[in-house]
Amino acid sequence: MAAEVCHQAIGTFQSNSFLNNAKNNQKFQKNSIILTTKYFTSCNGLSRRASNYSAQRKCRIRSSASQTSVVDPVLSPSRSSTTETPRKSNEAALILIRHGESLWNEKNLFTGCVDVPLSKKGIDEAIEAGKRISSIPVDVIFTSALVRAQMTAMLAMTQHRRRKVPIILHNESEQARAWSQIFSEDTKKQSIPVIASWQLNERMYGELQGLNKQETADRYGKEQVHEWRRSYDIPPPNGESLEMCAERAVAYFREEIEPQLSSGKNVMIAAHGNSLRSIIMYLDQLTSQEVISLELSTGIPMLYILKEGKFIRRGSPIGPAEAGVYAYTNNLALYRQKLDDLY
Numbered sequence: 001m002a003a004e005v006c007h008q009a010i011g012t013f014q015s016n017s018f019l020n021n022a023k024n025n026q027k028f029q030k031n032s033i034i035l036t037t038k039y040f041t042s043c044n045g046l047s048r049r050a051s052n053y054s055a056q057r058k059c060r061i062r063s064s065a066s067q068t069s070v071v072d073p074v075l076s077p078s079r080s081s082t083t084e085t086p087r088k089s090n091e092a093a094l095i096l097i098r099h100g101e102s103l104w105n106e107k108n109l110f111t112g113c114v115d116v117p118l119s120k121k122g123i124d125e126a127i128e129a130g131k132r133i134s135s136i137p138v139d140v141i142f143t144s145a146l147v148r149a150q151m152t153a154m155l156a157m158t159q160h161r162r163r164k165v166p167i168i169l170h171n172e173s174e175q176a177r178a179w180s181q182i183f184s185e186d187t188k189k190q191s192i193p194v195i196a197s198w199q200l201n202e203r204m205y206g207e208l209q210g211l212n213k214q215e216t217a218d219r220y221g222k223e224q225v226h227e228w229r230r231s232y233d234i235p236p237p238n239g240e241s242l243e244m245c246a247e248r249a250v251a252y253f254r255e256e257i258e259p260q261l262s263s264g265k266n267v268m269i270a271a272h273g274n275s276l277r278s279i280i281m282y283l284d285q286l287t288s289q290e291v292i293s294l295e296l297s298t299g300i301p302m303l304y305i306l307k308e309g310k311f312i313r314r315g316s317p318i319g320p321a322e323a324g325v326y327a328y329t330n331n332l333a334l335y336r337q338k339l340d341d342l343y
């Protein structure tokens with residue numbers, strides 16, 4: 001039921017026309033700040049393992065990829081929404097962003113499912129992340145139900161050169177859906193649906209939530225706390241292990257997000273250290289041993305391309321004009337070229 005609602009809602013936002021007033025928009029300021037990701041350096045050289053997930057995933061992708069046609073409005077500038085012919089796509093971009101620093105990250109407190117907003121530094125990180133992905137297409141955004149992930153997605157999108165408006169869908173009740181309707185087709189076309197789901201929430205940290213990480217290590221020992229924080233299957237007291245978190249986050253990814261990618265939609269996911277670690281474990285086919293050393297920095301976007309049924313890790317775009325990321329696929333290069341011509 002929830003899945004159906006999501007898909008219907010995305011459908012109503014499907015944009016098939018090009019920005020008419022693009023020339024009126026401001027020129028994008030090029031970002032020259034260089035950041036690094038802990039993950040993309042720490043994972044180099046990891047061995048890969050075929051997993052059940054992977055085999056099942058490939059079957060799903062193969063069966064759905066051939067069925068759906070997608071139109072990228074930016075790549076189809078001359079077509080109007082009524083005359084546009086859907087174009088097949090077997091490629092899509094996936095951006096993952098861990099939220100920017102929260103006020104509890106700043107205080108070094110276990111946060112888990114406590115709904116804490118971004119710190120000032122986190123706000124800056126989200127804006128910087130937005131600059132780095134500002135030339136990568138985004139058709140639909142998935143976030144957790146927690147405000148730090150939602151703030152990150154929204155702030156990042158303020159930097160996007162396409163200038164569509166991200167809009168949170170409210171499907172929690174019939175009334176919420178009815179009261180948040182948009183009555184202009186043009187306005188819908190300039191919008192990006194944002195789907196918030198608890199399944200992408202941070203792992204529930206149990207009785208550690210609100211405790212100081214350093215004080216907890218001093219009290220229970222560094223090894224014990226490291227085990228709670230990084231082991232795959234050992235949960236913190238009355239909380240979720242990474243494995244438990246993966247059960248809901250990866251299931252959600254496979255059921256709700258992967259079909260969007262397989263149909264050619266470009267997706268951004270703004271979520272959390274552990275929900276994203278579990279999704280990356282799935283995408284990169286990491287073992288439960290390998291995932292222990294997987295660390296994600298706050299506010300660093302990571303790009304994957306889904307192509308011919310396979311997820312290809314592209315690293316973290318350094319800036320909107322970075323050649324490597326765009327050179328990788330024609331679609332990304334064309335999209336950026338089109339933005340360059342327009343703005």
Ligand SMILES: O=C(O)[C@H](O)COP(=O)(O)O
Pocket residue numbers: 109110111112113202205229272273274
């Ligand atoms: O929930 C938290 O405290 C953090 O967002 C993630 O914490 P971790 O690095 O201890 O998993």
